[in-house]
Amino acid sequence: MNLLLIAVVQGLVMGLVYALVSLGLGLIWGVVDVVNFAHAEYMMWAMYATYFAVAGLHLDLLAALPIVVALGFLAGLCTYIVLIRRIMGGPAVTQIFTTFGLLFFLRYSAFAAFGPDFRGITWPPASGSVLILGVPVSTAQADAALAALITFGLLHALLQWTKTGKALQATAQNPAAALALGIEVEWMYMLAWGLSIATAAVGGVFLLTFYQVSPTVGDAFLLLMFASVVLGGFGSVLGPLLGGVVIGLVESVAGNLVSPTFKLAFVFAALLLVLFLRPGGLLGQERRG
Amino acid sequence: MLRWVGGGAAVLGGLRAVPASAQAGDIKVGMLYPLSGSLALIGRDMRQAIDLAADIVNTPHPELAPLTLAAPAGLPKLGGRKMQLVWADAKDPATARAEAERLIDQEKVVALMGCYASAYTATASLAAETRGIPFLNAESSSPTLTQRGFKWFFRTGPTDETFTAMFFQMFGDLRKRGKRIQKLAILSENTEFGATAAKVEQAQAKAQGYQMAAVEMYTSPPATLEAELNRIHAASPDALIANSYLIDAVTTIKALKTMRYFPPALVAQDAGYVLPDYIKDTGKDGYYIMSRASWALGLGARKRLVGRVNDLYRSRYNEDMDETNARSFTGLLTLANAINLGGGTSPTQILQGLLMTDIPEADTIMPWKGIKFDKDGQNLYASGVMVQLLDGKYKVVWPFDLAETSIVWPAPAWDKRS
Numbered sequence: 001m002n003l004l005l006i007a008v009v010q011g012l013v014m015g016l017v018y019a020l021v022s023l024g025l026g027l028i029w030g031v032v033d034v035v036n037f038a039h040a041e042y043m044m045w046a047m048y049a050t051y052f053a054v055a056g057l058h059l060d061l062l063a064a065l066p067i068v069v070a071l072g073f074l075a076g077l078c079t080y081i082v083l084i085r086r087i088m089g090g091p092a093v094t095q096i097f098t099t100f101g102l103l104f105f106l107r108y109s110a111f112a113a114f115g116p117d118f119r120g121i122t123w124p125p126a127s128g129s130v131l132i133l134g135v136p137v138s139t140a141q142a143d144a145a146l147a148a149l150i151t152f153g154l155l156h157a158l159l160q161w162t163k164t165g166k167a168l169q170a171t172a173q174n175p176a177a178a179l180a181l182g183i184e185v186e187w188m189y190m191l192a193w194g195l196s197i198a199t200a201a202v203g204g205v206f207l208l209t210f211y212q213v214s215p216t217v218g219d220a221f222l223l224l225m226f227a228s229v230v231l232g233g234f235g236s237v238l239g240p241l242l243g244g245v246v247i248g249l250v251e252s253v254a255g256n257l258v259s260p261t262f263k264l265a266f267v268f269a270a271l272l273l274v275l276f277l278r279p280g281g282l283l284g285q286e287r288r289g
Numbered sequence: 290m291l292r293w294v295g296g297g298a299a300v301l302g303g304l305r306a307v308p309a310s311a312q313a314g315d316i317k318v319g320m321l322y323p324l325s326g327s328l329a330l331i332g333r334d335m336r337q338a339i340d341l342a343a344d345i346v347n348t349p350h351p352e353l354a355p356l357t358l359a360a361p362a363g364l365p366k367l368g369g370r371k372m373q374l375v376w377a378d379a380k381d382p383a384t385a386r387a388e389a390e391r392l393i394d395q396e397k398v399v400a401l402m403g404c405y406a407s408a409y410t411a412t413a414s415l416a417a418e419t420r421g422i423p424f425l426n427a428e429s430s431s432p433t434l435t436q437r438g439f440k441w442f443f444r445t446g447p448t449d450e451t452f453t454a455m456f457f458q459m460f461g462d463l464r465k466r467g468k469r470i471q472k473l474a475i476l477s478e479n480t481e482f483g484a485t486a487a488k489v490e491q492a493q494a495k496a497q498g499y500q501m502a503a504v505e506m507y508t509s510p511p512a513t514l515e516a517e518l519n520r521i522h523a524a525s526p527d528a529l530i531a532n533s534y535l536i537d538a539v540t541t542i543k544a545l546k547t548m549r550y551f552p553p554a555l556v557a558q559d560a561g562y563v564l565p566d567y568i569k570d571t572g573k574d575g576y577y578i579m580s581r582a583s584w585a586l587g588l589g590a591r592k593r594l595v596g597r598v599n600d601l602y603r604s605r606y607n608e609d610m611d612e613t614n615a616r617s618f619t620g621l622l623t624l625a626n627a628i629n630l631g632g633g634t635s636p637t638q639i640l641q642g643l644l645m646t647d648i649p650e651a652d653t654i655m656p657w658k659g660i661k662f663d664k665d666g667q668n669l670y671a672s673g674v675m676v677q678l679l680d681g682k683y684k685v686v687w688p689f690d691l692a693e694t695s696i697v698w699p700a701p702a703w704d705k706r707s
Contacts, residue, residue, distance in 0.1 A: 003523060010513075010519075014513050014515070116325075116326075116330040117566060118536055120539070129546070136547055138546075138547035216327050220512045224512060256515075260507060260514075
């Protein structure tokens with residue numbers, strides 16, 4: 001079979017997975033203007049929640065999904081209220097250290113709670129593989145890609161067609177003007193955190209069907225998440241989607257056709273190239289000043 | 290579900306050791322192992338085995354004779370003095386060295402043992418060397434460790450060169466039986482372990498006239514290994530050699546299944562492929578891989594001591610020993626034996642004891658001819674066996690005279706597996 005076709009199909013599927021786990025990072029970055037270094041750790045906690053729901057409570061994955069996503073939403077709200085609200089408007093370095101500290105807190109709490117073991121589940125509907133354009137793709141990954149598209153669709157609809165969504169967008173564009181228009185900016189920030197961690201939870205649930213969880217699972221994804229968001233551009237939901245897909249494609253095509261050893265070098269070379277030509281990312285506007 | 294990294298029983302063992310430390314007679318030995326971070330899981334397993342070994346030395350276990358120092362209580366030549374283990378978390382190379390210095394300078398340990406990961410062992414043993422304190426390593430396989438001309442460094446286990454030579458001896462034996470093995474490929478993580486192993490594998494393949502069709506290196510943990518495996522598939526090797534940690538190994542098997550491809554043989558430098566969690570996470574899909582091993586539970590069929598020690602281990606920790614912590618177990622017994630032989634706890638006496646060490650095969654749980662160090666501090670007799678994962682168990686398949694069962698080569702295609 002044509003190696004290029006295999007690379008493109010696998011890259012597209014993995015790219016959608018990257019997009020799904022990056023979406024929330026871009027949302028907080030765009031709306032709240034905080035870089036959440038702990039984003040991958042929330043995904044890790046969602047994977048553990050899913051693991052215990054499926055392996056411990058014997059729930060079906062699809063029954064666990066709404067529970068884990070709701071927990072993710074609540075965790076996002078709490079994080080904003082307890083922690084982030086206090087550092088809003090503080091120096092950028094304070095914000096960076098805060099979310100960085102959060103990363104270590106969440107990671108080592110997981111070590112204390114679950115130990116270092118790797119844990120995985122088998123979800124029978126996701127076993128085996130499906131053919132996409134004749135290329136075998138694991139059903140679990142294809143499901144995760146589908147979940148990514150649905151999540152993006154729902155979030156896009158929320159932002160475009162609801163009043164709350166429009167208020168969120170207004171807050172992202174200019175919080176001072178949004179406040180002047182009577183938008184509860186504080187509520188919008190809280191909502192953005194809730195939605196962000198909820199999408200990380202969707203990612204965590206589906207990731208667990210083909211990737212094992214351990215307290216350090218975020219290491220494999222955090223850099224790719226940042227690359228997806230930066231490459232796609234801030235301030236739009238489609239940014240991380242496009243960014244994730246491009247990253248997945250570059251990684252897969254360069255890995256298959258040139259050398260897997262240097263696939264991440266190609267990914268970040270592509271990122272630098274995009275930033276050189278379009279500093280705001282592929283779909284992004286210039287950041288507010 | 291809260292758990293201690295050290296394991297419940299290990300923690301209890303540690304608590305028991307505390308009042309004992311007040312007794313002037315106990316011999317303090319430093320244990321440098323990764324107890325947190327990504328290697329914490331395997332660190333816990335090694336700690337369990339070492340705690341058990343210390344317990345066997347310290348209390349009479351006549352039922353385990355002729356195992357080294359099992360029968361008496363404590364070290365007979367030192368008037369029955371007991372071993373006291375002082376644990377430190379060697380979770381990266383810098384910490385390993387700092388902790389080694391702390392154990393020597395502040396805890397006043399008389400010897401050190403550690404650290405599993407070759408990169409950590411390298412820095413920690415440097416601290417011991419400069420202070421003139423014996424360092425015994427049982428698990429690291431990087432050949433360079435015993436090529437540094439160190440006076441105080443000793444290794445009981447085999448090196449990557451010994452292990453890799455074993456792969457090629459097995460390939461040679463299989464060729465004589467008519468198997469076609471010519472083209473090889475390597476899939477390897479790219480830190481000290483994988484990079485060194487890959488280098489040794491390439492050198493030996495070249496020296497013996499094998500064709501190296503693909504060498505794919507990746508950074509662990511990988512988000513995906515599809516690109517690497519697509520290229521290996523395209524090269525269609527007769528055997529794939531894998532140097533991988535646990536999550537990489539599981540990701541490899543899942544990707545191979547999706548691709549509906551499995552090489553005729555997947556031969557691993559243990560690591561991720563021999564941990565109990567590998568079987569738990571891959572299930573039947575993980576079968577038919579082969580690995581080098583210093584030890585296998587299946588050796589118990591030929592050597593009753595293996596089964597008896599494992600039973601004791603199982604009764605304490607509710608799991609079987611594995612090939613890594615069997616080496617740790619043997620390491621501690623060797624060190625205790627050396628302290629006993631030397632007749633005292635000064636560094637030179639222990640060094641003397643290590644140089645005099647000559648433990649016969651029957652007194653160990655290993656398949657080695659014994660334990661005796663060469664001038665570089667490497668155990669002359671360290672060797673291994675090849676195991677294959679069949680029906681959920683790692684079974685010895687080579688050397689053929691030690692084999693529990695016949696080797697399955699080539700591995701069956703996915704659709705031919707029951």
